[in-house]
Amino acid sequence: MTFRAGWNFLMTPGPTNIPDRVLRAMAQPALEYAGPDFMELSIGVHEDLKKIFQTKAEVFIYAANGHGAWEAALSNTLSPGDLVLVPETGQFSNSWSLMAESLGLKSQYMPGDWRSGVDPSAVERSLLDDKDHKIKAVLMVHTDTATSVTSNVPAVRKAIDSANHPALFMVDTIASLVTTEFRMDDWGVDVTIAACQKGLMMAPGLSFTAANDKAREIGKSTIIPRNYWNWQTRRGAIHYSWYCGTGPINSILGLREALDMIFEETLEGAYARHQRLADAVRAAVGVWGSDGPFELNSLKEEERANGVTTILIDDSINVDDLQVLCRDKFNVSLGHGLGKLNGKSFRIGHMGHANEPMVLGALGSIEVAFNRLGYQHGKGGVPAAIESLSKA
Ligand SMILES: Cc1ncc(COP(=O)(O)O)c(C=O)c1O
Secondary structure: OOOOOOOOEEEOOOOOOOOHHHHHHHOOOOOOOOOHHHHHHHHHHHHHHHHHHOOOOEEEEEOOOHHHHHHHHHHOOOOOOOEEEEEOOOHHHHHHHHHHHHOOOEEEEEOOOOOOOOOHHHHHHHHHHOOOOOEEEEEEEOEEOOOOEEOOHHHHHHHHHHOOOOOEEEEEOOOOOOOOOOOOOOOOOOEEEEEOOOOOOOOOOOEEEEEOHHHHHHHOOOOOOOOOOOOOOOOOOOHHHHHOOOOOHHHHHHHHHHHHHHHHHOHHHHHHHHHHHHHHHHHHHHHHHHOOOOEEOOOOHHHEOOOEEEEEOOOOOOHHHHHHHHHHHHOEEEEEOOHHHOOOEEEEEOOOOOOHHHHHHHHHHHHHHHHHHOOOOOOOHHHHHHHHHHHO
C-alpha cells in the first residue's frame, strides 16, 4: 500500500475537499426523521438553497447524485416523444442528452467544438425553425466540467425570448454553483439542476432541482413515469414526502454547515475567490505552455470556468503517469480528461473548499512531477501564479 503523507489536496473538479466543519456536522447521531429538530433543519436548508440559486422557485432535494437531478428535471416536465434541444458543450451535455433519449425523449443535439460555449444565435435559429413548437425544453450545461467552458445563461435566455419560443429553459449548474454568478430568476431559468459535491463542499450524495411555477404547472400533465422524483408529491403538508421517505439526515446536517460557511464568506466573496484561484492556475498554464505542450482548452477568456481548468496536452505527456506521481508522491489528486478529451487533457479542480496555498501547492507539485517525468515545459508556473495572486 502506498503511504501518502500530509493532507490530501483533492484538486479534482468534484468531489472536492470537504471542510472539517462539514465533516464534523455530519458525524452526529441521526435525528428523528419526523421530529421537530429535523423538520426545522430541513425547512431552513430548503429556504437557504433558494438564496444560492437566487430564486423564489420551489427547491427539491434528492438523496442522489447529479444524474438523479437530471432525471428529475426531465421526468417532471416532459412526456415520451417530446423533443429537447441540447447544445453540445462537452461530456456532460452528451450524457444528459443520452439520458433524455433513454427516457423516451427525442434529442436535437446541436454540435459544438468542446472549446467554446453555447452559441446563443444558433439556439435562436433552431428555435425559429421549430415553427410548430415541437421543442419542449432547452437543456444547457452552465459549466461543462470536461471542457472547463462556462456558457452565457442570460444570452441563451435572450435567444429563446427573441425566437418567441415557449420551450422550458433548464440549466445544469452542477459545476458552476457557488463558483460563478448564477441568478435563476433574474436570468429566466425555469429549472435549475445542481449537486452538492462541488462548489457546495459537501460529501457526494445530494442533488437538487429548483423549478418555477411554469415548470411545475407543465409537469402536472406530463407522463414520463416517475415516483421518487415527482415534484407533485414532494413538498406537501407531510414532511416525510419531501424526501419521498426517510430524509438523508446526516447529509442535510452537513449541507447546513456548508451553507453557513458560504453565507459567512458571502456568495460574492466565493465567486471572487474562485475567480482569483482560476486566474492563478491559468497564469501557470500559460507559462508551462510557453515552452511545452500545454494549452488552455477554453478558447475565449470570458468563457473560462472559475471552478476547473482543462489543460490540453500532446502525446509526449502521459496523464496516467502524471496523475499517479502527483497522487502517490505529493498527495495531490488531479482530474483526467473526459470523453473525447480522455488522454488528451488533464484537469485541475479549484472549486469548493480551496484556497491560495492549496492551489500553489498543487501547481508546484505538478511542476515537480513534470521535472521528474522529463516533460518539457516553460519553467516558472508557480511564480506566475504568485504574481497573479499578488495583483488580485
Ligand atoms: C456539469 C456536470 N453535470 C452533471 C454531472 C453528473 O453528476 P454526478 O456525477 O453527481 O451524477 C457532473 C459530474 O461531474 C457535472 O460536472
